[in-house]
Amino acid sequence: MTDDSELIRGLLSSAGLRCTQAGQQLLAVFVAAPRDALSHAEIDLALQGNGIRLNRVTLYRLLGRLKHAGVLTSHTGEDRITRFAYVPEAYDSPCASYFECQSCHxxxxxxxxEALTELLNELIQDPSWRDYQLLNANLTISGICAECRS
Known part of the structure; x- marks a missing residue:
C-alpha cells in the first residue's frame, strides 16, 4: 500500500464502501495518477505491475461501485472504450471537461x-428543460497530446 493509504481508506469509508484490500489496491492506482483516465486493461496492467491480480468480475464490480459512489468518474472516448479517473476537485460539480488525444486516445x-458550469446552469433554466433533471454534463476537447506531438 502507498503513503496515501489513509486517504484511500477515507474515500472508501466516506462513500459508504467497505475498505477491502482489493478496493484499496484499486483506488491506489487512481490516487497515484489523479486526472488520468484509465481503461479496464490499463487498470489491470497497473495492478499487475504492483504485483496485484484481481479477477475481471471483481475489477468491474469495484469500478462500478466507485463510480456510483462518486469516487471515480468515467468517460467513453471516441474509440468506444470506457475509462475511469479520480479527480479530487470534481466531487462538487456535475460538469466535467476532458481532453482526448486523437492519436493514442x-x-x-x-x-x-466555472464559466462552463454557469453556461450549463443557464441552459437548463430554459423552460423546455423543466421536466428534466440534470445529472451531469461533459465537454470533450479533441486534439493531439504532447507525447504524440513529439
Missing amino acids: RIRQSKAP
Whole structure:
C-alpha cells in the first residue's frame, strides 16, 4: 500500500464502501495518477505491475461501485472504450471537461471551468428543460497530446 493509504481508506469509508484490500489496491492506482483516465486493461496492467491480480468480475464490480459512489468518474472516448479517473476537485460539480488525444486516445480529465458550469446552469433554466433533471454534463476537447506531438 502507498503513503496515501489513509486517504484511500477515507474515500472508501466516506462513500459508504467497505475498505477491502482489493478496493484499496484499486483506488491506489487512481490516487497515484489523479486526472488520468484509465481503461479496464490499463487498470489491470497497473495492478499487475504492483504485483496485484484481481479477477475481471471483481475489477468491474469495484469500478462500478466507485463510480456510483462518486469516487471515480468515467468517460467513453471516441474509440468506444470506457475509462475511469479520480479527480479530487470534481466531487462538487456535475460538469466535467476532458481532453482526448486523437492519436493514442488517452483521456485527461479536469474540473470544468466555472464559466462552463454557469453556461450549463443557464441552459437548463430554459423552460423546455423543466421536466428534466440534470445529472451531469461533459465537454470533450479533441486534439493531439504532447507525447504524440513529439
